[in-house]
Amino acid sequence: xPEGPELHLASLYVNKMCQGVVFTGPVxxxxxxxxxxxxxxxxxYRITAASRGKEVKLMLTPMKxxxxxxxxxxxxxxxxxxxxxxxxxxxxxxxxEDELPKHAHLRFYSNETPCRVLSFVDARRFGSWHPNGAWxxxxxxxxxxxxxxxxxxxxxxxxxxxxxxxxCEVLLNQKYFNGIGxxxxxxxxxxxxxxxxxxxxxxxxxxxxxxxxxxxxxVKNEIADSKTSDRAKNKGVKVEMGDLLRLCHTxxxxxxxxxxxxxxxxxxxxxxxEAWLQCYYVDGMKSIRDHNGRTMWFKGDPGPMAPKDSKSxxxxxxxxxxxxxxxxxxxxxARSRSESTTKKRVVKQETVTKTPKKEKDGGWKEARSKKxxxxxxxxxxxxxxxxxxxxxxRAGSSAAPTAGSLRRSSRxxxxxx
Numbered sequence: 006x007p008e009g010p011e012l013h014l015a016s017l018y019v020n021k022m023c024q025g026v027v028f029t030g031p032v033x034x035x036x037x038x039x040x041x042x043x044x045x046x047x048x049x050y051r052i053t054a055a056s057r058g059k060e061v062k063l064m065l066t067p068m069k070x071x072x073x074x075x076x077x078x079x080x081x082x083x084x085x086x087x088x089x090x091x092x093x094x095x096x097x098x099x100x101x102e103d104e105l106p107k108h109a110h111l112r113f114y115s116n117e118t119p120c121r122v123l124s125f126v127d128a129r130r131f132g133s134w135h136p137n138g139a140w141x142x143x144x145x146x147x148x149x150x151x152x153x154x155x156x157x158x159x160x161x162x163x164x165x166x167x168x169x170x171x172x173c174e175v176l177l178n179q180k181y182f183n184g185i186g187x188x189x190x191x192x193x194x195x196x197x198x199x200x201x202x203x204x205x206x207x208x209x210x211x212x213x214x215x216x217x218x219x220x221x222x223x224v225k226n227e228i229a230d231s232k233t234s235d236r237a238k239n240k241g242v243k244v245e246m247g248d249l250l251r252l253c254h255t256x257x258x259x260x261x262x263x264x265x266x267x268x269x270x271x272x273x274x275x276x277x278x279e280a281w282l283q284c285y286y287v288d289g290m291k292s293i294r295d296h297n298g299r300t301m302w303f304k305g306d307p308g309p310m311a312p313k314d315s316k317s318x319x320x321x322x323x324x325x326x327x328x329x330x331x332x333x334x335x336x337x338x339a340r341s342r343s344e345s346t347t348k349k350r351v352v353k354q355e356t357v358t359k360t361p362k363k364e365k366d367g368g369w370k371e372a373r374s375k376k377x378x379x380x381x382x383x384x385x386x387x388x389x390x391x392x393x394x395x396x397x398x399r400a401g402s403s404a405a406p407t408a409g410s411l412r413r414s415s416r417x418x419x420x421x422x
Contacts, residue, residue, distance in 0.1 A: 007091045009148055009184025010260035012056045015097050019054035019063065022099040023123060027068065028052060029116035038110040043136045045085045049116060052123060054097075057140050058147045058183030061089045065113075088138030092131025099123050148184040149261070152216075152254045155183075159250060160214040163206055171310040172208045173201035173301050176253075185253060188285040191302040193256050195284035197247040200308030201301050212250055 007015070028050050032043040049068040054061055067082045089095065098106060102120045105112070109124035111134060125134065146154035159181050162168075167178055176182050176190040185193075194201050199208060263277050284290050285302045292302045296312055 007059075007095065008186030008189055008257070009056075009058055010189075010257045011096075012059055012061050012091060012184075013149065013261055015091070016054035016056040016061050019052065019061075019097050019123070023052045023054075026052070026099075026121065027116045028065075028113050028123070030114050032065075033112045033114070035110040035112075038130065040110070040133050041136060043085070043087060043111065043134070045136070047082050052113060056147075057150070058144055059090065059179060059186075060140060060144070061091070062138075062140070063087045063089065085137060086139075088135045088140065089125060090133050090141075092127060092129065092133065094129045095125060095127040095132035097123060098126050144179045144183045145181050146183060148182060148253050149257050155254070156212075156216065156250050157214045159209065160212060163209055168204070168206040168209065170205060171202040171295065171308065172199065172205040172249075173303075174295050174297060175205035177297070177299070182253060184257060187299055187301075188282065189253075189257060191285040192283060193249065193252045195290075195302075195304060196252060196256070197249060198305075199249070200306050201295075201303045202308030202311040204310065208249060212248060216248070216251055218248065218251060 029048055031046040034040070034042055045065055047065070047067045051066045051068060053064045053066070055064070056062070063086070065085045065087070067084065098109075099121055100106065102114075102122055105122055106124055106126045108126050108128045108130075109122070110127055110130065111125040113123040115121040115123075125132070145158045148155050162181065167181070168175055173190055173194060176185050176193070177187070179185075190201075259281065260278070263281060284304065287302070290302050290304055291307070292300050293307060293311065295301050301307075
């Protein structure tokens with residue numbers, strides 16, 4: 006999260022909350038944000054929104070003045086479109102200026118008293134915006150609102166090497182499935198009883214660019230005789246007959262039809278959404294990490310292409326927001342670099358353990374005192390040993406005592422006593 010349905014609900018939220026609201030002045034950015042400044046200022050303008058897959062576009066439209074036109078700087082009071090990508094935690098919120106959220110990184114101020122502010126809130130700062138932007142060209146048509154183009158784009162590119170990968174990983178490729186994320190792929194594959202780690206081409210071959218259900222044809226009979234079914238059976242994969250591309254369209258719309266309960270920045274109420282889930286983070290389901298490190302939830306056999314050394318992560322609680330699972334080529338490269346850097350840092354921290362200075366000093370002093378005691382005891386033992394050895398040598402080398410020597414030794418003894 007957020008995925009295609011959440012971004013569409015965000016656009017609906019903006020259109021509802023900003024209807025009739027007049028905004029004014031410059032667009033302001035927080036000091037900590039590294040996203041670009043928005044060079045827009047206007048005395049009076051409106052804000053509307055639209056979504057496409059995993060992107061939202063805000064349209065800033067200046068209002069026409071009835072009075073005489075005043076001279077303005079070049080570039081001012083021209084419409085502007087700003088394209089947003091939410092990352093892991095982005096959303097919009099309209100509040101009073103006093104209730105401005107802590108992580109409001111882009112702000113639009115209303116022309117009223119008290120002033121209200123439309124904010125792009127992003128606690129983790131993985132989201133981004135692009136002034137004068139356009140829909141990202143690497144992304145395919147929207148799964149929800151460009152359904153016909155979406156089907157044609159997938160079916161016409163099945164020879165692409167991308168479809169050699171497991172179906173669960175291809176579903177996150179935004180070049181073909183713009184809007185699908187981690188929870189949607191789990192729900193779609195679960196409903197069709199498709200193992201997540203089977204070849205995407207095996208599952209998708211045989212599907213038509215035109216939806217057979219919409220054209221009035223018998224979907225069940227057509228798909229039963231398709232290459233998808235035959236190839237799946239030959240590989241020993243149990244696949245329930247169904248149109249995967251259609252579910253990529255209808256399942257996200259179910260989330261939208263929850264009435265905003267999946268996207269509620271005011272109340273953060275996810276109860277209806279959690280009740281809707283059948284597989285993702287549901288008790289009794291299995292989970293393993295795919296080849297990209299993303300957790301895949303499923304039931305039954307994972308399929309022949311499952312990672313051999315993958316471990317099942319234990320989830321302590323349901324995750325409200327996850328990575329945007331955006332596998333366009335540019336993001337895959339950036340993600341692999343960042344993950345490798347993070348792994349190196351973790352290994353370095355584990356292998357090198359620093360000792361606090363006080364502990365170092367105390368341990369050194371203690372070791373030095375122990376060393377001194379050991380050396381002293383060795384010196385005493387050495388002296389005692391030498392005395393004993395000398396005494397033994399004298400006793401062994403001396404002959405029988407004479408009378409004179411006996412008298413001398415007795416006198417010494419009496420003097421010492």
